[in-house]
Amino acid sequence: MYYQLSPTEQNYIKQIYTLSDGNHQNVLTSDLAAAIKIKAATATDMLSRLSDKKLVDYEKYYGARLTDKGKQVALNIIRKHRLWEVFLSVKLGFSWDEVHEMAEELEHATNDELSNRLEQFLGNPKTDPHGDPIPNRKGEIEKQKTIRLSETGQDDTVEIRSVEDQNPALLKFLSKHKLTPGARLLVKEINQYDRSLEIKVNNKKVLQLSRDVAENLWIIRVK
Amino acid sequence: MYYQLSPTEQNYIKQIYTLSDGNHQNVLTSDLAAAIKIKAATATDMLSRLSDKKLVDYEKYYGARLTDKGKQVALNIIRKHRLWEVFLSVKLGFSWDEVHEMAEELEHATNDELSNRLEQFLGNPKTDPHGDPIPNRKGEIEKQKTIRLSETGQDDTVEIRSVEDQNPALLKFLSKHKLTPGARLLVKEINQYDRSLEIKVNNKKVLQLSRDVAENLWIIRVK
DNA sequence: AATAAAATTTAGATTCGTCTAAAAATTTAA
DNA sequence: TTAAATTTTTAGACGAATCTAAATTTTATT
Numbered sequence A, B: 001m002y003y004q005l006s007p008t009e010q011n012y013i014k015q016i017y018t019l020s021d022g023n024h025q026n027v028l029t030s031d032l033a034a035a036i037k038i039k040a041a042t043a044t045d046m047l048s049r050l051s052d053k054k055l056v057d058y059e060k061y062y063g064a065r066l067t068d069k070g071k072q073v074a075l076n077i078i079r080k081h082r083l084w085e086v087f088l089s090v091k092l093g094f095s096w097d098e099v100h101e102m103a104e105e106l107e108h109a110t111n112d113e114l115s116n117r118l119e120q121f122l123g124n125p126k127t128d129p130h131g132d133p134i135p136n137r138k139g140e141i142e143k144q145k146t147i148r149l150s151e152t153g154q155d156d157t158v159e160i161r162s163v164e165d166q167n168p169a170l171l172k173f174l175s176k177h178k179l180t181p182g183a184r185l186l187v188k189e190i191n192q193y194d195r196s197l198e199i200k201v202n203n204k205k206v207l208q209l210s211r212d213v214a215e216n217l218w219i220i221r222v223k
Numbered sequence C: 001a002a003t004a005a006a007a008t009t010t011a012g013a014t015t016c017g018t019c020t021a022a023a024a025a026t027t028t029a030a
Numbered sequence D: 001t002t003a004a005a006t007t008t009t010t011a012g013a014c015g016a017a018t019c020t021a022a023a024t025t026t027t028a029t030t
Helices: A007-019 A029-036 A040-052 A068-091 A099-109 A112-121 A168-176 A211-216 B007-019 B029-036 B040-052 B068-091 B099-109 B112-121 B168-176 B211-216
Strands: A056-059 A063-066 A157-163 A184-190 A197-201 A206-209 A217-221 B056-059 B063-066 B157-163 B184-190 B197-201 B206-209 B217-221
Touching (some): A007 A029, A029 A040, A029 A063, A040 A056, A063 A068, A211 A217, B007 B029, B007 B040, B007 B068, B029 B040, B029 B063, B040 B056, B063 B068, B068 B099, B068 B112, B168 B211, B211 B217
Antiparallel strands (some): A157 A184, B056 B063, B157 B184, B184 B197, B197 B206
């Protein structure tokens, strides 16, 4: 019961959690393999090992889902990941699009006592720099009802919560135009022919956003 | 030339550096094995692999010593280790004897950009909480001419620089009596029969230290 | 519904870091 | 200086995490 999980195992579990959207759907071998950048055969192998350890429910050919035990592991890693992201961005001044990779390494070098102290040192932040909520030490996470920017209507005022795609080019683009979590957006116009959006950012600059970009921005409606 | 070293390899290199006392002597297979807590056969194996990679000069049966390349690797890891120790102790409030293990993990999850920013964030500290100097980003380390407390004479005033033994019980004892780096000690008396020392700590409490403990405290003479 | 295409699993191989047991070399002691 | 004790190395094995290639199962298409 109380053996240590390897960083590799923890990574698989974290990815399964993310891909299952908080454990609401089964994760397919191929999707998992793509996310972790390993071959499908390897994912199959690991899935059956995680299944032996009761961390996932896995049915051959139909994918996997985390058990309660697995979900706790996932949320604990995600907690550490996001706390480090806050540290790197707020205390060390790394930009929003640089922190992910580093946090990926640090999270596995972090025991619970360390993450708890770090949280306190950071002033108990509620979200990471991408706007995603940080699970508390019991593994509870605040559920946000977000929608994609592409799903808003004209004249809506919204606030960016998180970004879906981790593509560096996209993150750079967003960073450049201040399209970061917390940013306020006014949707001025929606073009019917290509579904692009004209938006005003933080009550200042007006921008044209492609449908593609809008699909990747998760937002909440404001007011 | 530019492949990544594994955390394991980095650990071996760091230990070789430490055991060779800054590369002044050959490190024997058995000492290395004891320090890393692996079997001698494993150490032999790794030594020949590190030799293939030109990180150590290794001669069968006579031990190993770091090459210049290996020494750079060692100092870079030690730099990261000690910066994290400062962070954990100064910013997160961990005690002096708790930080080593955690820093051991974090050092391998740290790229150069991160250690540089961390250093700046910490206000460019010169030493870690144990009093050991932190190598700069070029891998240069301040050489201190320290001696063991057991080598001082009566009435000397000295300052603790570092502790040799990493034994937790010893660290706790030292911590309890404020025998930490930076502490000022006045050697009041040296008992000839058991070579124990009577010392005054920070101009306050008077203590009796066994020869064993005195052997483990590295100090510099003051004034 | 049969077959072609795609996804998944199985089988077998490889590398890293470790072990134990046995062989070889060095050091110590009689 | 020879024999005994100790240290080191070699040989062979193993588990974790990965791969490729082949076999199997599921899904899609005609």
